Amino acid sequence: MGDDVQQGPGRGVEIRAITRDELADWDRAIALGFMRPHVAPAREWREALFEPGRMLGAFDHEAPGADGRPRCVATFRSFDTGLTVPGGALLPVDAVTAVTVNSTHRRRGLLSGMMRHDLAAARERGSAAAILIAAEYNIYGRFGFGSAAPLAGLRVDVLRSGGIRAGLPVHEGHRIDFATPAEFRELGPGLHERWRPTQPGAIGRFDAWWRLRAGEIDLPGFDRKQGFTAFHRTADGTLTGMIDYTVDDKWDGAYPDCPLTVRDFVALDRKTANALWRFVFSVDWVRHVVAANLGPGDPLPLLLNDPRGARSHEEAADFTWLRLLDLPAAFDARRYEAPGRLVLDVTDREGWTAGRWALQAAADGTGRIVRTEEPADLALDTARLATLYLGGGSAAALADAGLLTELTPGAAVRADTLLRTARAPWNQDSF
Numbered sequence: 001m002g003d004d005v006q007q008g009p010g011r012g013v014e015i016r017a018i019t020r021d022e023l024a025d026w027d028r029a030i031a032l033g034f035m036r037p038h039v040a041p042a043r044e045w046r047e048a049l050f051e052p053g054r055m056l057g058a059f060d061h062e063a064p065g066a067d068g069r070p071r072c073v074a075t076f077r078s079f080d081t082g083l084t085v086p087g088g089a090l091l092p093v094d095a096v097t098a099v100t101v102n103s104t105h106r107r108r109g110l111l112s113g114m115m116r117h118d119l120a121a122a123r124e125r126g127s128a129a130a131i132l133i134a135a136e137y138n139i140y141g142r143f144g145f146g147s148a149a150p151l152a153g154l155r156v157d158v159l160r161s162g163g164i165r166a167g168l169p170v171h172e173g174h175r176i177d178f179a180t181p182a183e184f185r186e187l188g189p190g191l192h193e194r195w196r197p198t199q200p201g202a203i204g205r206f207d208a209w210w211r212l213r214a215g216e217i218d219l220p221g222f223d224r225k226q227g228f229t230a231f232h233r234t235a236d237g238t239l240t241g242m243i244d245y246t247v248d249d250k251w252d253g254a255y256p257d258c259p260l261t262v263r264d265f266v267a268l269d270r271k272t273a274n275a276l277w278r279f280v281f282s283v284d285w286v287r288h289v290v291a292a293n294l295g296p297g298d299p300l301p302l303l304l305n306d307p308r309g310a311r312s313h314e315e316a317a318d319f320t321w322l323r324l325l326d327l328p329a330a331f332d333a334r335r336y337e338a339p340g341r342l343v344l345d346v347t348d349r350e351g352w353t354a355g356r357w358a359l360q361a362a363a364d365g366t367g368r369i370v371r372t373e374e375p376a377d378l379a380l381d382t383a384r385l386a387t388l389y390l391g392g393g394s395a396a397a398l399a400d401a402g403l404l405t406e407l408t409p410g411a412a413v414r415a416d417t418l419l420r421t422a423r424a425p426w427n428q429d430s431f
């Protein structure tokens with residue numbers, strides 16, 4: 001990778017994988033790039049995440065640091081994970097994170113260089129797609145990423161909502177108990193692994209994630225606020241759900257005015273989800289329930305006596321972005337809720353997904369995409385196809401906005417019938 005020394009405006013800057021002993025410089029570059037004070041190097045966390053070849057740095061040979069070595073001025077990290085697609089299969093994806101370029105080196109093509117390296121390597125490793133959480137909307141579309149799994153969090157005024165509807169069934173013998181950090185660490189990963197296939201858009205949680213959340217890894221600046229973790233079990237003791245939340249000790253004079261913030265919500269089935277919400281709304285002193293990380297269409301408002309008590313959370317926006325790298329692998333892996341056939345003319349600056357493709361879904365829910373010479377029904381950029389892939393985007397809305405072109409009348413609605421899913425994709429994990 002060291003051969004990629006930038007020409008042109010980024011001249012003298014080398015993009016390459018970092019070594020383990022460069023972690024401290026890399027960590028400092030991240031703090032500068034994200035404009036955060038570099039209180040103390042997050043050494044332990046970075047060590048836990050280090051994978052040879054997967055942390056890139058850009059090193060400026062013309063501006064050595066105090067130690068005489070080229071200065072690390074940009075960062076980029078990726079790791080492999082599985083992305084749940086409609087139907088429950090785990091698609092192998094390249095998850096991109098820690099993307100920063102120091103303010104002194106922006107708009108010289110360093111992000112472009114690092115992205116080019118990483119996506120090409122991901123394709124070679126067999127990743128069917130790449131995913132990321134975008135800091136700003138307009139950064140990643142040019143690299144073929146489309147917004148694919150937004151967040152639609154809620155802020156509920158508990159008094160106005162009237163709490164949970166009395167008629168919601170209570171299930172005999174089901175119970176909720178607080179968990180210790182040790183129980184969270186021991187039982188959380190298995191529960192999450194069982195939950196993932198049930199939720200398109202979900203991603204894996206690596207071991208270091210659990211260690212960090214359980215307080216076993218020190219990460220300066222990480223929200224260490226003591227939370228409350230509770231497990232839900234059925235009458236026979238089967239673990240079916242988990243919630244983690246914090247409560248702020250806020251008072252309005254002599255009256256409690258505490259917000260309860262949900263940090264993690266895992267429910268294997270709807271009975272469990274409803275029981276966890278009932279529990280949350282029964283916590284004394286709580287005047288607002290804040291759940292910033294919910295998926296679009298989450299039924300929480302319908303559990304309330306007055307759904308108007310639930311308002312859109314101010315951070316509701318696009319969240320997980322997707323870049324398709326291998327169309328046959330991606331489209332063969334997912335399932336389809338209605339049969340149909342559509343020919344797509346895909347443009348892709350990199351050429352990886354470009355061309356004419358016939359997508360066909362059978363009545364049994366399986367589907368496949370193959371190259372074709374037939375005339376196309378829809379013309380669209382690979383980023384728009386990524387928006388539709390997980391079942392949450394709307395081809396009709398994209399067509400209305402002039403973001404894809406119908407070549408046969410009604411093709412956008414046909415695309416929605418083929419690709420959309422009844423339940424929206426949702427990923428609650430920032431990475």
Ligand SMILES: CC(=O)SCCNC(=O)CCNC(=O)[C@H](O)C(C)(C)COP(=O)(O)OP(=O)(O)OC[C@H]1O[C@@H](n2cnc3c(N)ncnc32)[C@H](O)[C@@H]1OP(=O)(O)O
Pocket residue numbers: 033034096097098099100101102105106107108109110111112113132133134135136138139142
């Ligand atoms: C997955 C994550 O980690 S998200 C976190 C992203 N990081 C941040 O937001 C931290 C602060 N910002 C930065 O570090 C940098 O500005 C970055 C990483 C966003 C961009 O890095 P740069 O090296 O400046 O990008 P680069 O020079 O390769 O730009 C490529 C193109 O994207 C455009 N672009 C870059 N950043 C932005 C942006 N924030 N908004 C809109 N367009 C952008 C450039 O103008 C350029 O366009 P062009 O091809 O038409 O000339």
